[in-house]
Amino acid sequence: MGNKTQGSSSKCLFFFFSGSLSLNLLLLYLSFGRQSDRLTWTRTAALEAEAVASLSCSGHGRAFLDGIGFGSSQGEPACECYGCYGGSDCSELLPDCPADADSGDPLFLEPFWMQRAESSAVMVSGWHRMSYQITKGTMLSIELEKHIRKLHSVIGNANETGKFILFGVGSTQLLNAAVHALSYKTLSPAYVVATAPYYGAYETQTKLFNSEDYEWAGDTFQWKNTSDSSLNFVEFVTSPNNPDGLPRHPVIQGPFAKAIHDHAYYWPHFTAIPSMVDEEIMLFTLSKITGHAGTRFGWALIKDEEVYNRMLKYTATNTIGFSHESQLRALKLLKVVLQRGGRDMFQFGYTTLSDRWRKLSTSLSLSKRFSLQKIAPQYCNFFQRIREPSPGYAWLKCEMEEDEDCERVLSGAGIIGRAANVIPRARMILRAKLQFSVASL
Amino acid sequence: MGNKTQGSSSKCLFFFFSGSLSLNLLLLYLSFGRQSDRLTWTRTAALEAEAVASLSCSGHGRAFLDGIGFGSSQGEPACECYGCYGGSDCSELLPDCPADADSGDPLFLEPFWMQRAESSAVMVSGWHRMSYQITKGTMLSIELEKHIRKLHSVIGNANETGKFILFGVGSTQLLNAAVHALSYKTLSPAYVVATAPYYGAYETQTKLFNSEDYEWAGDTFQWKNTSDSSLNFVEFVTSPNNPDGLPRHPVIQGPFAKAIHDHAYYWPHFTAIPSMVDEEIMLFTLSKITGHAGTRFGWALIKDEEVYNRMLKYTATNTIGFSHESQLRALKLLKVVLQRGGRDMFQFGYTTLSDRWRKLSTSLSLSKRFSLQKIAPQYCNFFQRIREPSPGYAWLKCEMEEDEDCERVLSGAGIIGRAANVIPRARMILRAKLQFSVASL
Numbered sequence: 001m002g003n004k005t006q007g008s009s010s011k012c013l014f015f016f017f018s019g020s021l022s023l024n025l026l027l028l029y030l031s032f033g034r035q036s037d038r039l040t041w042t043r044t045a046a047l048e049a050e051a052v053a054s055l056s057c058s059g060h061g062r063a064f065l066d067g068i069g070f071g072s073s074q075g076e077p078a079c080e081c082y083g084c085y086g087g088s089d090c091s092e093l094l095p096d097c098p099a100d101a102d103s104g105d106p107l108f109l110e111p112f113w114m115q116r117a118e119s120s121a122v123m124v125s126g127w128h129r130m131s132y133q134i135t136k137g138t139m140l141s142i143e144l145e146k147h148i149r150k151l152h153s154v155i156g157n158a159n160e161t162g163k164f165i166l167f168g169v170g171s172t173q174l175l176n177a178a179v180h181a182l183s184y185k186t187l188s189p190a191y192v193v194a195t196a197p198y199y200g201a202y203e204t205q206t207k208l209f210n211s212e213d214y215e216w217a218g219d220t221f222q223w224k225n226t227s228d229s230s231l232n233f234v235e236f237v238t239s240p241n242n243p244d245g246l247p248r249h250p251v252i253q254g255p256f257a258k259a260i261h262d263h264a265y266y267w268p269h270f271t272a273i274p275s276m277v278d279e280e281i282m283l284f285t286l287s288k289i290t291g292h293a294g295t296r297f298g299w300a301l302i303k304d305e306e307v308y309n310r311m312l313k314y315t316a317t318n319t320i321g322f323s324h325e326s327q328l329r330a331l332k333l334l335k336v337v338l339q340r341g342g343r344d345m346f347q348f349g350y351t352t353l354s355d356r357w358r359k360l361s362t363s364l365s366l367s368k369r370f371s372l373q374k375i376a377p378q379y380c381n382f383f384q385r386i387r388e389p390s391p392g393y394a395w396l397k398c399e400m401e402e403d404e405d406c407e408r409v410l411s412g413a414g415i416i417g418r419a420a421n422v423i424p425r426a427r428m429i430l431r432a433k434l435q436f437s438v439a440s441l
Numbered sequence: 442m443g444n445k446t447q448g449s450s451s452k453c454l455f456f457f458f459s460g461s462l463s464l465n466l467l468l469l470y471l472s473f474g475r476q477s478d479r480l481t482w483t484r485t486a487a488l489e490a491e492a493v494a495s496l497s498c499s500g501h502g503r504a505f506l507d508g509i510g511f512g513s514s515q516g517e518p519a520c521e522c523y524g525c526y527g528g529s530d531c532s533e534l535l536p537d538c539p540a541d542a543d544s545g546d547p548l549f550l551e552p553f554w555m556q557r558a559e560s561s562a563v564m565v566s567g568w569h570r571m572s573y574q575i576t577k578g579t580m581l582s583i584e585l586e587k588h589i590r591k592l593h594s595v596i597g598n599a600n601e602t603g604k605f606i607l608f609g610v611g612s613t614q615l616l617n618a619a620v621h622a623l624s625y626k627t628l629s630p631a632y633v634v635a636t637a638p639y640y641g642a643y644e645t646q647t648k649l650f651n652s653e654d655y656e657w658a659g660d661t662f663q664w665k666n667t668s669d670s671s672l673n674f675v676e677f678v679t680s681p682n683n684p685d686g687l688p689r690h691p692v693i694q695g696p697f698a699k700a701i702h703d704h705a706y707y708w709p710h711f712t713a714i715p716s717m718v719d720e721e722i723m724l725f726t727l728s729k730i731t732g733h734a735g736t737r738f739g740w741a742l743i744k745d746e747e748v749y750n751r752m753l754k755y756t757a758t759n760t761i762g763f764s765h766e767s768q769l770r771a772l773k774l775l776k777v778v779l780q781r782g783g784r785d786m787f788q789f790g791y792t793t794l795s796d797r798w799r800k801l802s803t804s805l806s807l808s809k810r811f812s813l814q815k816i817a818p819q820y821c822n823f824f825q826r827i828r829e830p831s832p833g834y835a836w837l838k839c840e841m842e843e844d845e846d847c848e849r850v851l852s853g854a855g856i857i858g859r860a861a862n863v864i865p866r867a868r869m870i871l872r873a874k875l876q877f878s879v880a881s882l
Binding site: 170 | 524
């Protein structure tokens with residue numbers, strides 16, 4: 001019996017031993033076997049990024065790798081709080097804080113990218129593209145250009161076939177690059193115009209450079225019936241328009257009238273895509289597509305080779321090209337956007353904005369003091385159905401005689417908007433930007 | 442004896458079992474225990490970066506995350522070969538290929554960054570700084586500004602105390618921003634000048650914008666004895682100078698003469714640092730410090746608040762700030778540079794460039810046909826010793842009467858240089874850029 005017990009305990013021991021041995025083999029494989037999974041020089045940077053991402057800011061702020069924050073004298077990343085919040089973890093609501101709806105920050109897409117953390121992350125090595133050039137002789141990433149063309153063709157918003165593509169430091173840099181190219185060696189200085197209400201940068205940028213080749217000439221309204229057909233015009237046409245979200249076409253006609261078509265908002269989260277546009281110069285910006293305003297990346301689709309070459313020379317002379325880090329990241333982001341034919345991101349954006357618009361317009365429909373622009377539901381080729389409005393900005397009108405200064409009326413109620421850059425026709429109106437407000441509506 | 446054997450084999454089994462169990466515990470810890478080391482959403486991007494970095498391009502090329510290459514129809518990263526090399530792994534030396542020394546690409550620092558792969562890598566999350574702003578109300582990273590100030594104070598090349606710091610898309614954007622600020626509201630258009638030989642961008646940029654506020658007026662030579670003291674001048678002063686590496690001071694004096702001090706090369710790998718400069722406007726660029734030309738990141742130290750505000754407005758209007766990805770990476774790179782008081786990188790750069798210069802000047806000292814600029818050894822406050830010359834560019838002169846077109850003489854010998862942008866005084870000279878050539882000297 002002693003032997004029997006000894007035998008069975010030996011067997012038992014043997015059983016455990018074999019089990020332990022097998023476990024060892026498995027663990028050995030897990031620890032050292034998956035060679036392809038083992039990281040070396042990227043590990044520290046990856047850990048740093050995950051550590052920063054894991055900091056909790058109470059849903060009212062964000063920590064970034066290059067951030068400094070509350071109580072952090074060492075420069076270690078800490079929470080940076082959104083407007084109206086404070087404290088080391090952004091949990092304190094600040095008293096008497098106005099809702100800032102002035103900025104055009106496209107943060108409504110931030111949650112989309114947080115949900116796609118893995119597919120949208122990029123690791124930049126210390127020696128990544130140090131040269132001025134990317135592809136031999138150019139400062140543009142060919143791979144990125146290819147993905148931009150694919151994006152236009154998948155969304156169906158603009159015809160890229162046969163067009164030249166030029167990048168820019170945001171589409172902002174390309175605004176003046178295009179004005180420069182279209183006014184180059186004209187017989188008289190070109191008149192740069194736009195139809196009110198228009199995006200303010202057209203005016204400030206044109207005036208800043210104070211060029212002999214062009215000058216700011218204000219609203220097209222003053223010029224559309226001009227009898228002098230020898231005048232050179234460069235017209236900014238923003239469609240859908242910033243701020244009112246309505247479709248736009250060139251107003252100035254004539255042999256010397258040229259247009260720059262700013263299609264920053266011609267994407268399915270902001271507007272229906274009823275047709276594919278196909279114009280001489282079309283501008284787009286990553287800021288208003290994926291929401292990455294800080295990346296400062298935009299592009300132009302250009303028909304004419306000479307215009308393209310002039311604009312290329314402009315960007316080369318102004319900034320010697322465009323950040324290689326921005327180009328690398330834009331490529332990664334567009335790859336994510338293109339997954340499932342772009343449906344995920346544009347659907348997410350559309351749902352968010354149309355929801356906000358519905359709430360805002362429902363509230364204001366009860367008011368006799370304020371009114372909003374009217375946007376009708378429209379069939380969208382991309383979504384293949386009729387879609388509700390979801391404009392980038394609310395274009396608010398103060399209806400009462402005594403509310404002449406609409407901006408002040410709203411600021412009195414704790415809302416910061418942006419005043420109209422012109423006074424079109426009748427009364428002072430206010431441009432309060434809607435969708436980008438971090439404060440929930 | 443049977444019992445004894447059985448006993449000893451039991452003991453033996455027990456011994457192995459305990460050993461196996463301990464190994465189990467160790468491996469369990471290695472596999473799952475180091476929670477802080479386990480990566481989640483950053484893993485894929487890190488693996489992608491390591492995979493690309495591990496591609497071998499025979500030492501004659503490089504593969505990048507956003508690259509396409511030879512035979513790669515899928516857009517998967519492949520080798521991109523340096524000039525004069527081809528084939529899928531860049532192992533083929535192309536016949537009759539000229540040595541291209543025209544470009545100012547600072548690739549001589551690439552090996553330094555490859556050696557510091559771990560400390561210089563950056564992981565960019567999909568939601569990293571999407572906003573236009575970085576710190577509330579600004580488009581500049583405060584943390585980066587702090588490191589820039591620290592860099593100047595550690596190197597001792599420029600006095601940053603009390604100065605405003607403005608970033609730029611390279612220092613390139615800041616050249617014209619400064620011209621704009623200094624010529625704003627002058628009574629007559631400012632004359633923009635530089636002393637030959639000078640960096641060509643001063644002229645091309647000033648002419649491109651064709652502003653009513655300023656005009657290109659060429660070499661200071663024509664103006665230094667002007668009797669009209671009411672003229673406004675904006676003088677570019679590059680010190681050490683591009684291309685000849687010599688120290689420079691403003692030439693134009695007078696009540697309306699202002700200078701923009703371009704100190705792109707005033708760093709210890711290019712030149713001795715005999716003193717700390719302290720001027721009204723001083724420009725610097727990451728390109729010529731760490732070698733990251735493609736990052737398009739530069740900065741200005743500015744004394745006067747009004748000039749600073751004008752330049753800030755220029756950059757805000759021209760490009761709405763600067764790539765957040767570039768700023769994040771610049772910060773990481775400067776952190777590496779600042780390790781051990783900057784000695785590692787600047788010593789590496791100095792050794793590389795002074796070695797190339799010694800070889801080049803030794804070869805050319807035997808020639809009666811060519812001569813190089815003379816640079817004397819000089820005491821450097823940073824290295825705290827006398828250092829040999831290590832200029833950024835070789836400034837070559839063709840000495841023989843018949844070699845009037847010096848550029849053609851060299852190109853006949855298979856060397857591409859850059860011709861002088863002006864013909865100063867006597868004969869045609871050639872600016873052949875030296876240190877940035879990928880071809881070994």
